[in-house]
Amino acid sequence: MTPQYVLRTEGLCRQFGTFKANSDVSIALPHGARHALIGPNGAGKTTLINMLTGVLPPSAGQVFLREENITSLPQSVRVKRGLTRTFQINTLFWGLTVLESVLLAICERKGVATAWWRPLSQRTEEIEEAMTLLRQLHLERDAQRITRSLPYGRQRLVEIALALATKPSVLLLDEPAAGIPAGESREIFEVLAALPSDVSILFIEHDMDIVFRFAQRITVLVGGKVLTDGTPAEIASDPRVKEVYLGESEHV
Template sequence: MSAMKATTLRTDALCKNWGGFRANSDISLSFAPGARHALIGPNGAGKTTFINLLTGSLAPSSGKVYFGDEDITALPQHQRVKRGMTRTFQINTLFAGLTVLESVVLTICERKGLQYVWYKTVAQQHDEIEEALALLASLKLDRDADTVTRSLPYGKQRLVEIALALATRPKVLLLDEPAAGIPSAESAELFEVIARLPRDVTIVFIEHDMGLVFRFAERITVLVGGKVLTEGTPAEISADPRVKEVYLGEAEHG
């Protein structure tokens, strides 16, 4: 099998400039099917910019983004979602007043092109409700199905974000600091759920908690100053003196 066929998502010399400031510089990365791949680095390393370039919310100054064999560099965000690339939703603005079940059902309807079937209420979408309940059960959110999203603890709200993302049936799931703002006990539980996601979903995530990164990532890319410093397994990254110097020492000391 060629390297191309074994790649779900890749970038080729991806750059993003704002005037004289280069936020991302010649980033060439590839993510294999089923990868659990973390992006780490100091603040300002360009991690979120890179995710924004992958999703299409930012246009690159130069370079390419490929989804499988397809060049998607010029594709808008919604077309990337339809092809199977999903980023966690901002549920606090989208679905805060709906129940968890309603939110997931509506996302499934969107995926199926049923959002314009005005004569049906959510309660009448029987197949979609069944799919949504199965998805919530897999994330241990079934007991919260009838709870209004805004009333859930923050950790569970982040789980609902993941449920909404999974409802789009993604091939690639992009998570930008999924554990941010969550107490450590809840963040470990959140990552346990992420770790149990099906292997047909490639996961790329940014995370500052090194304990979570080294526990759940299978490959790690270190960004510094908008460039790739190194990439490897957790064992390789933890032993790399350059990484210790520019990042891990900083993380250990706050």
């Protein structure tokens, strides 16, 4: 029987000394979710993502991937279980081509990375998988370009490609459009929106136009706690959200 939720938390808390960064945070992502995490600066969004990925241990509470309690698992094991964050692939292979970078990530997943550089003609299966992924992300025309030569927005797409090369069931994105011109950020989210439903996405984003266009459901954090959770329409009409975050003039 397929679990109802691919990722969920129960009462997650994180305290730094006397400061409570997160308090009693419970969220649940169904399979195929496109779920946004929003809130003002200091709301505890990144701290929550850090607990989901194992960067930080929670002070209390639990994290479940499908039905498995992964609260105490290290980051590397969580990735192998299918929970991937783009930040975990935080160093692009600047001197490699885009194809070589994705090929290396695929070989790493398959446990053959130590021999990934052998003649490409001998890596037919991995190359086909890499090219399929590049086509999926509209990166095929950049396959032979050196990564450092790409515009920043396309470098972010390469970062997402490296994350997807791990075959995640859940992809966590911390402000994937940050620092990217509006046109390029729209391209990134159009690509993400087209990903198959077997990849569930939880993302932090400050651009509310992107959030309301892309997310199927939104959780609002304020002061480290869940203020509310709902559909974009419900969030847009919630007076509490307008007061603390959106502003009365937005999305009414």
